Amino acid sequence: MSVIRIFSVILLLIAVVGSYLAFTGIKPEPPAAEPDLASEPKPEEWVMDDSMTTFLDEFEQSFTEGLIAKQIPGAAVAIVKDGRVVYQKGFGVKEAGNPEKVDEHTVFRLGSVSKGFASVLTGLFVEEGLVRWDYPVSKYLEEFKLNDPEQTNRVQVRHLLSHTSGLPRHAYTNLVEDGLTLDRIIPRLERVPLIAKEGDQLSYQNAAYSAIEKVLEFQTNTDFNSLLHERLFSPLGMEYSSASYDSIRNSGNVALPHVYYSRARGRVPISISRKYYNAVSSGGINASASDMGEWLLLLTGHQPGVISKETLEDIYTPFVTMNNRRYSRHWVGVNKSHYAMGWRVLDNHGQKIVYHGGYVNGYRSEIAFAPEDGIGICILINTSSSYPLTVIPDVFEYFRSETHSLGMTAE
Template identity: 35%
Template structure:
């Protein structure tokens, strides 16, 4: 889960970043100022939203009524869901990856939530809408949303100090730790070098040992003044949640997000994925092709950074919430706060071909990346752990959400995301081909009924089958 972007914040430092949070939260409702004696909370306008589903993705009972928002603009004719599904089928039919899962939502409705390919090359079962994948760093948005809901009810504040809950926590510079806030943790502005102690985590050094060892790491900047991606330090938010509520972090995520959103396949931790009714095994490259392996427990040690597991069905509901159609669970003012960039990450605009071609700016918000994608705001994140890759994005001005997950260490499916975004924005397909495949519209990996999320079979040939 490496991210080497290190740049100064666009908002001019710590005070400006906190001012953005205050503007977003206070601009929508009258609230108590953020001071140590009077915690603020975000007002919640509990307006239920609707969800139309396909592939047997069940709507939850409290999303049947429409919210008060105007209808989303129609998607261009070039946004062809059947074509995107055919691309997914072609990728798995060619064994570019063993299995893939994809969810697409628009205007609070599920356009597609399906699985393709197989869960395990050594024991092939078809991937369906309820097959669970590791989300890796897509988990960070669940951490920020959980923290935000605690801010919303007055339990926490964005400027709550880490040392108020972990008084013994230290950084290498005396007194520096006392300046770390909830917002700093969730936007990677702790002042540490990027990915501090990730390699030790991968060597099975336990999380609590690593949090103590952060005191030995020289700081690259004062707390709150620069960006450097973290997993160990980011996960300190879980300790804050426990200290503030008395509940384990996983329980708070389940109670505040997974259960009310109807994410019924979702779980946290290694035990969670292994107890799933159907889950996709991770795959690495071997001499003869793909090899399935057991999931590594390492990044599950940092649950806020990388601990969530979910299916396409789950991610469809998560996308509906992230596009503003579940204000009963994530209020609109909170969602705006979570998606507001606090620090520049210009390296991201150069880190891949589609980013170089499309991004005009890049920043990090609270558990989310925010891009200017050809003049349009894109809220995005990617994730990677051994044997799994994931991507999620929303286009607010199109009311569109997309998630893609796959269980093999290949970069090919990552081209699905910019392909769909281009089509949603009406960018001509001949300008750039982000997925290097010949689309086979007759691919037969999924031949089931439109309302049946379980593929009837798989024609995959058997194959022998790093953390980022």
């Protein structure tokens, strides 16, 4: 059949079909209209109820007055409730004598608040089966040896993270502060006489605690700082967080540390130190209030894609009792606390509070949260002061005594 005849047949078919549609009244469907986005209902937005707004306004005024009274140069605060960051703000200045203000993204050092990052990071690998809480540390890390070989074989990851390995308090913290690497410090633990059987007594550690870094590095073939960034900082959007001296020094928005000099001069700025960046899990993490708000959301169980609530519960389970009132003295009617894994725990009249504090190089940090209630607060300051400890219990008292939450309304 020629090309001309084929073309003629096609035209004839088109004409026949068109006539049929016209006869039957069937019309081809018009193309689908684009949705009118302007007419779409707006998504509902979370807004605070008036009572919480009033409370946060009063908190801000009172906190500001306290900073002035205590001569604290700068601070930053993050508060979370019900899976939302409800408050984050900077106060004061980054450096005494300099007008540059602290904001919610200003970087501070966390000190021992870093310990909670190490336990949570370990929990991620427990979930993946690379690490077990009840497995001997020495099986992961041959260099980890204690004065008693039998106890060496019994000390588990859980003992390491709860400061109950049997070592005396602050074993070789001096070597950490002298800048020795963990590779040089850990083998020396064998020389230290033990004071207790594993699990029996809390004896706070920095060098031994930081051995967890080497456990995770061995199991993942990745350095600890990279693990922090890849598994915690990046997924949580903690874009101002880091774990090195160079990072904080090169930050364009950092609060300088201060120490008290005299009544006349008050608190004066000092240089940022390299101390504890050789033992990051014990005191080497840097972060802002905005970062800590995201961290609190994870800690209160609102990042299940990163870590499960069940694993967090394991981490927060009390392991050893602390009878010293040093850590509960600001909580009315609370006379003792416990240590879990990287966290202290207390019972605030039926409300479980998980918390930790940190001090390093002229910085002070405090973090506390009630995982079952979804409430948390972190306070960062650039000097040494117990002022944050006096503030935090009042925040929990407000939420404990009243039923306040974020209301969900359409706007």
